[in-house]
Amino acid sequence: MLRWAPYPFVRITLSFVAGIVLYFLWGRELGHGLWLLAFFFASFLAVAILSIRYKNTFASDVAGILGLLTFMALGFATTHQRTELNQPRHIAHLQSSPSHYKGMVQDYVLQKPGYQSTVLQVQQVKVDGVWHQATGKVQLSVPHDSDRAYELSYGDVLLVRGAPQPVAAALNPNQFNYKAFLANKNIHHRHYLQPLQYQKISSKPSNLVLYYSIQLRRRLDEMLRERVGEKREYAIASALILGVKDELDNSIRQAYADTGTMHVLAVSGLHVGLIYTVLMLVLARFSATARQRWLGAILVLAVLWLYAFITGLSPSVLRAVLMFSLVTVGLGLQRRTVVYNTIAFAALVLLYSNPYNLFEVGFQLSFLAVLGIVYLQPQLYNLLEVDNWLLDKVWAYFTVALAAQLATFPLGLLYFHQFPIYFWLANIIVVPAATFVLWSGVAALAFSWVPFLSELLFKAHFWLIWGMNEFNLWLQRWPQSILTGIDISVWQTWLLYLLMLSVILFLALKRLRYLSIAVGIAALLSVQEIREVVQQRQQRQLVVYSVRGSTGIGLVQGQQAMLVADSVLQQNPQNYTFNVQPHLWQLGVEQPQLVNLHNSSVAPTVLLPDSNQLLVWQGQRWLILSKPPKMQPKVGFAVDYLLLRQNVRLKPEQLQQYTFNKLILDGSNSPWHRQRLRQQLDTLGVSYFDVAESGAFVVEL
Template sequence: MKRWAPYPFVRIALSFIAGILVYLFTGREFRYSLELFAFFVATYLVLYLVSRRLKSVEANTIAGIAGLLCFVAGGIWLTHLHTEAHHPRHLSNLSGIPAYYVGVVDDYVVQKPGYQNTVLQVEQVQVNGQWQPAEGRVQLSVPHDSNREYEVSYGDRLLIKGAPLPVAPSPNPNQFDYRAFLANKQIHHRHFLQPHQFQKIDSAPPNPVLSFSIYLRRQLDALLKASIDERREYGISSALILGVKDELDNSIRDAYAQTGTMHVLAVSGLHVGLIYGILAFLLAGFKRSAKQRTVYATVILSVLWLYAFITGLSPSVLRAAFMFSLITVAMVSRRQHNIYNTLAIAAFALLWYNPYFLLEVGFQLSFLALLGIVYLQPRFYKLIEFENRVLDKGWALFTASLAAQLATFPLGLYYFHQFPVYFWLANLLVVPAATFVLYSGVAAMFFSWVPLLSTVLFKIHFAITWGMNEFNMLVNLLPQAVINGIDISTSQTWLLYTLLLLFILFFAYKQLRYFALATVVVALLATQEILEINTQQHQRSLVVYNMRNATAFSFLQGQQATVVSHQPLAPQNYIFNIQPYLWHKGVHQADAYTFADAPASHLGHALLPDSNNLYVWQGKRMLVVSKPIQMQPLPDFEIDYLLLTQNVRIKPEELQAFRFKQLVLDASNAPWYLQRLKPQLAAAGIAFYDLTEQGALVVDL
């Protein structure tokens, strides 16, 4: 207990996090959370009074444990309060389907090709001709086909015809679970609007401060766009300074992701830390008297929160600004502060505000990176001493990058399935360059009213941004720059963090028991990997993927796979829809063919006289119909899967001549086509599998 004594807020934060996790892992249906919280509070009060009377170590310990259980129960209760789907008026609990609904735009408007995304907070719905209060958040996709820069803005109250639909599950196996991602933001419905399906009633921003913040960020973004001619450099500048990623080019985004420097493009703790660092350096002399310390704190807090304001008050910036504010206040008050307690207070306060922050990747990575830098970086830094000041600064930067990467390494593998080999080299130059990009960009915007000075500053800003981009592209071209296809489970992620913790304890306390336990963890990881590889070597599966306006299916045996598609797939389409499943199955690179190609020898293929395609694999026959059927099958010829694609003109009676086990309608068919064909198939008594409604067809052999 003595070792825990200096870290009271760490204990509180961990207990609170445990309560949040208990609620989430019980399926978000934990009942009587308020009663449970009240019970533990009452128990703690009784035990506290008993411990004051007995004045013994054991009684104090029991009372302390009861106090921590109060925070566990508090985490359960508060998470239940923030789970909006349980509220009686939520869209999920309506008695009927709305014909109209009214709501307020309650988030940023994000530009996408041809449309804009935002979130609507529902206020009223019309059900069975009657208006009634309702609540819930709906992700809106608004068509952008006018000359206006934004079709809707934060605070706009909209009248919308129709009903939002529940967010669909992932269309393909192992694909990013967008439904869970939105559910963590309390968004359970989506609506893809048509141009004349909505009408602006008035404007009533729920938060005037956030409204002005978004307006200011738009004005500054417009200034950057007008001052930087090259789209690539403007996109990086806007993302790095303001957190606006609407214009980020996919190639440069991938380059930053694959070199381990994507964090500089997400306005977060790094950027707030850079601003805090330069301010602390410039104001280092203002700490002697109480009045000077007040000025020091006022200037730093004002600038930090002003920066948070102009970046749209994003959660990542708010986290960092709040943490550095705590550090500043503790420093100027001359009170001894512990960085771990400071981090714990920041985490507890943010999770109290919204417990679902715990599930955000940015929240997890930012706190783990900070913990790594706080604990590991000083120890790495002491390993080598440099007398040269430049080398010393470079070594300090390298060790900070190494510490952050090591602390986030397992989580990075779990979420992103890749490891940037040259992260140390990229960060060595990109982080300092990003610092100058940030400083020069802010200075250029601040002096934008001074004609000559503004031009010079923007040219300097452009040159640094261009150099940083070119360096990242060069690093990305190095051999084996990134290791892709790494797929680890949740249990393996926990085991990796357990291994990391055991090694830290071993080097900190020099006790062999920690090394022995680390050996056990390594053995467990190795056993899991051997069992997984053995399973993968004997696997066989057929998958027909759910891809809008496209036909694609794969044949997988062992750790080899063949992907067949109607036309060559766009790289992003393949990466997003197909690659996650193949990586999960241990396939790093699949063979790709189109209908016009001659496939691999292990896959039988015949182009029929009517231009349809027949595939034979592992004794299974798949007939892909993309053209009208102009031939009759042999009487004893049986097909396992008959796939209708590309809005093929066909009548149910034409299919009755075929013997098939399953009829599949893929997502290359248009909605109008499916809406017309499915009633005809049902009337003819032909069962079918609709990929657009049921998701990808996965057959494990």
């Protein structure tokens, strides 16, 4: 039987999480929730006093339940308070667009090709010539065209001309929802600036600790750039040690993702755990007395928080440092701490500071991975007894990788739609290699002032990274190294976790009821999958995707598809991966047939004498105009849709020659051309659809 008594913080944290979820479900109806918090807290105090006075067991149970409901209400109220949109002065509530606004750079500055990105905390806005106090965050993109490494720094106060724009929603079906991603960071506006559109007027960092941390990380990053040399190896060194991933090459990033070792490049709990493990091994023999234990604990805490400082105090590192700090203090006190309480308390502190952490992918994956390692790894490790020391270490690393992968498996499918087959082999090699890379890099930076030793350490650091990179690239080329195109819903993700929990409970408690639940969940998942496959085999869709600067038309029949695209889209795989691929995976299409729009021998298009195309498919007729038409349509000639692309110029009288149901503007048209054309179409009363503004145009057949 499960016993909850030893896990008070687990109960409290789960109640707090329930309050956060409740806010996102019914927050608007229930308001700020302070009345709910006051009611449950007063009820808890009253019942607790009665239970103590009369020593009534039932009253004690009720007091416990009311206490948990109080934490649930606290989670609800905290989320309301931390939601910046609820502030009356938020820029989203402005009645008129501001002509200027002031704010402070509140985040790291990220390097992008040709520009840099950061977050500005708005302080004032100028509306109708008058300055007003305001709040809100704006994601800024500033051009990077100077010799300076960084155009902006944390704490810079900027005067910006113009008005920020609300973040656009995803324009294609099943596309990554960048708007929701930024909303979880309380960012609801973006602004792409020109070189003379902003001016730095002062520098007033609100957090000096974070300011100096970021400055130190920049200096260390520059040292790695100079001393490591090769761009590929430098990018890995900077990502693995400092968490700076700006220079990572797409091919090497993909190799780590395909082998299931991407977590090595994201400074997180793994890196803190590697540092903590080595420190505990070194200090293990110096724990005989209380004085030695406390000196060791202070040293461990100092090293952990120093590492957090040099990595810019990133949230992922702070999560792990907080967790290991609690464990270290517990060891110093010689308390038999329950690790689940430690994990839960760390989660509670982080969620109280920012409830939106709950919806961060990194937060979810890191805590699930830790829970998997804590509970599953010992169970898996005890399945096999290995006498050989080296093989025993290999088996231990394998079980750690397997436990973490099992715990994060459903979420990995939900967010990344792929599963690396050889993750177990990759982690056995890469995680130990990353340990040496991390420590050699830290040592090289620490002794950079020592001439001969620093050269030796940087060379060792470089070759360790080179070997780790080559191993991942080699493993990536193995046959069937990764399963892609996996698409599951949030509901199916929950079912997978319930299935895993039922199996774990059955194995731990030996109760048949849990096996029955597991079989029932597996049956439900199977029925859902069969139903989905049947629906996919009957589907027929014609889709005009919203792809900036490109044309992409999807012709879906069953679980097969053809993507008719121009050369711009064909030459930009990232554009396809981000905008088109998620929708095709949702439809059960693993890999479409990619054909050129102008290749009439493969595509279902007919090339007209004036170089335009007529697309005929599944009874649909689409006239695609890329150039001004030079042919007079025959009397009675009608098409279902007229698609305009590449800024084709049409006179109003030319449009009136065609008979069609709707006019489509695709993403290859420039913004200025679409705006002018929309005005003309509104004047003529022509029905149109602009995919760059309204999203992909989907026709169900």
